[in-house]
Amino acid sequence: MTSWSPDPAGLHRPAYVSLADQFARAIGEGLLPAGARLPPQRKLADRLDLSVQTVSRAYEDLIRRGLVVGEVGRGSFVLPAGAENSPPYLARRPGELIDLSILKPVTDRMHLDRFRDGMRWLADNLAAPSALSFRPNSVLPAHQAVASAWLRRAGIEAAPDHIVITDGVTQAMTTAVMTAVPPGGTLAAAALTHHLLMPLSRYLGLHLEGLPIDGQGILPAPLDQLARRGSLRALYMQPSAINPTATVTGAERRAEIAAIARRHDLLIVENDMLNAMIVDRPPPMAVLAPERTLHINGFTKTTMPGLRLAYLAAPAHLAARVANRHLVTNWMATPAMVELLSHWIGDGTVDDLIGWQRAALADRHRIAAQVLGGTGYRWHPQSLHIWLELPPDRDEDGFVAQARQAGVAIASGRAFRLSERDRRNAVRIALGSTGPEDLRRGLVLVAETLARDPEPLLPMV
Template identity: 75%
Template sequence: MTIWRPDPLALYRPAYLSLAEQYARAIRDGQLPAGSRLPPQRKLADDLGLSVQTVSRAYEDLIRRGLVVGEVGRGSFVLPAGSENSPPYLAERPGGLVDLSILKPVTGRMHVDIFREGLHWVAENLTAPAALSFRPNSVLPQHRRVAADWLRRGGLDVAPDCITLTDGATSAITTAVMSAVPPGGTLAAAALTHHLLMPLCKYLGLHLEGLPVDHDGIVPEALDHLARKGSLRALYMQPSAINPMAIMTSLDRRAELVQIARRHDLLIIENDMLNTLIQDRPPPMAVLAPERVLHIQGFTKTTLPGLRIGWLVSPSRLAPIAANRHLVTNWMATPAMVELLSHWISDGTVDRLMSWQRDALRERHAIAREVLGSAPFHAHPQSLHVWLELPPGRDEEEFVAQARQRGVAVASGRAFRLDERGRRDAVRIALGSTGAEDLRRGLRLVVETLGSNAEPVLTLV
């Protein structure tokens, strides 16, 4: 049997993407079946006349696409067709387990009661177009105006027609990425980013590049260097504490990144899901560069999870494109929920829920500081989580498994990582996914796991 090899004559610049594409086609065509071992990077580099760094980047790209897995000490292997990225949270919560793996706002019985009252209001006040129309423009203009008024409070002065109403952040992110990056194009993001961005880009056939971060967010020089290569179309950002490390990017850093985006004519996708929950945050990227920022806001993380409505604000030149992308993927946001959100904004319920959330998060962060003590973690006073760095030599996957055996679930850093360069193993710990006492108990179990020996988890079969 002939073993497939890439063709050096078919390589083009950038060489790493060209090489990755050859492997991707061979995997899709069945020339490299599941389990096939890719050549060692140095040998392949010598065979093709490339640098080891180029081959390494190609392999990293294949890993990000979910086509290949790298195993330390063994090499890189083709994954079975249909292999998917694992979510950072538990799909189901077994009884007795403290689940700190899924990112949620703090909630209580009060939120269920408020939601029920809101649904009663919708039942009594639902308009005929909201119940019967298939035409978004027959249902949503009034609600776009409510959205525009809310956004203006945060410094964003936008025309209602530039707002796409979506069923939450995931729909808005999908629409924004499809609007900003053409098929085969390149999107950049922080090396630690939204866990759904990787599978989304894989499904859309986009190249996703990780950028290093420091204490203030994405490193500008890295963005400028990547943009100079010429294939980058857009930058995805989470500058306001919703990112894995809960970093609040400063105004100066935001302005510097905007300057680079303008120099290279890049679009920016800004995920600002916590929006006005965070007091005294710097102006959004969309305020600094309204001509090139697609800005995303939502309410599931700031009020209550069932309020699944988001807003995508686009520059006027991109608004029709975003509207069309949303039509083919979602058609329109659920009218009844849009009615409820507009009502809650108008009567002050959203403001009250956000104020309550700030107070609740203040208590949760106090618990985290008390229990975690001197353990190295990153947080923002109004973030929904903390990012706990593990001691050198502790593997995050093994740590997650050991913590689960003790009775607490946390999220592995692997789910958020685009780039292995400068890797520091860590876990994300959600503060709002359970009650205060369970949070305290779960954090104590995390501390116990930190203090235990790093032994492999054994599975009995």
């Protein structure tokens, strides 16, 4: 807790805006440093002779400005400056660095050959509406039927006209979150979550709450506690190995969460990006709670990077809202690529690519085990990454900087952290972003960095 406090004399109508402005100035001037805990809302309300609702609105405004994060059961904390401009991966080609920072599927020459073959098939078979029409309804219905059949393989019953096809998971996630939570509403997610969910929530004016997790994912009791407050509208989940810790939430835990969502009338945004690649995965949330789940089923991470498409399936009562929000943000998925995806699902290419990816990841995980086997990292046999927790004396950003100086790029856990509760410094290491030999060399460099003393890097002069 900091000694700085807002000045009651500086408040004016609307009080919540002027209160938020005082906090913003204090943060900008360094009076409230990163990590500082804001006063409890009721105590501050009493001190300033304001209503709790006014203070709550001020805190929500700070969250929307990207200055503060709220944490269930702990309070509100100042975010580091420029946090939203720090993606976990390298935005540019890393030059001589071995890049294990960006999450990609494993690829080789076969994928390029398949894609070129697919382009030749498109040249001979592209339907006229896909090339000439502006109207989604004249282009996509047949492909929505393919999507419905694909989802049915996982037990998800979605009518074709309840499915929106998007240019990848990011567009689907944006559409789903916009549908599930109105501006000013509250969205909950795991304490470690998708790195884009935090800036997305700020841009949409949402209050994002981090929930405690364990080896099964989101803990049900804190979710129930948060929902009882009455402001929570939806829960964002990544229950199948694509989350930062590579966790697969078990069937019983999923059923508990579905029951809580039903009891409190919460919507669920389920990012099932790896879908069919996960062997023996539990039933999706869209099977356990179909009446309230917006299900995202992607292909980029399971087949190849160029196939940037995803299916977003909605319950009947939300289908029109989903379609409208996708129209105003993206209009429609690229028709030619949708044609190719449907063709590849029909002729078995997608299944072949998923099977190939599963086997390739098994090889990558064997390399990781050989190099880092004694470090106790988290992983799943079909995850595209590992999650390496660091010793208590190792700062994750400092470790990333040291590893990069040694010649390997990895991702800091800070980019995925929504809550500081039970924080463990960690890094994410992608397994598919480079060839097997570079992966081995990069992991050796990580292991060597881990073995060195955590001496801070000195500035170059």
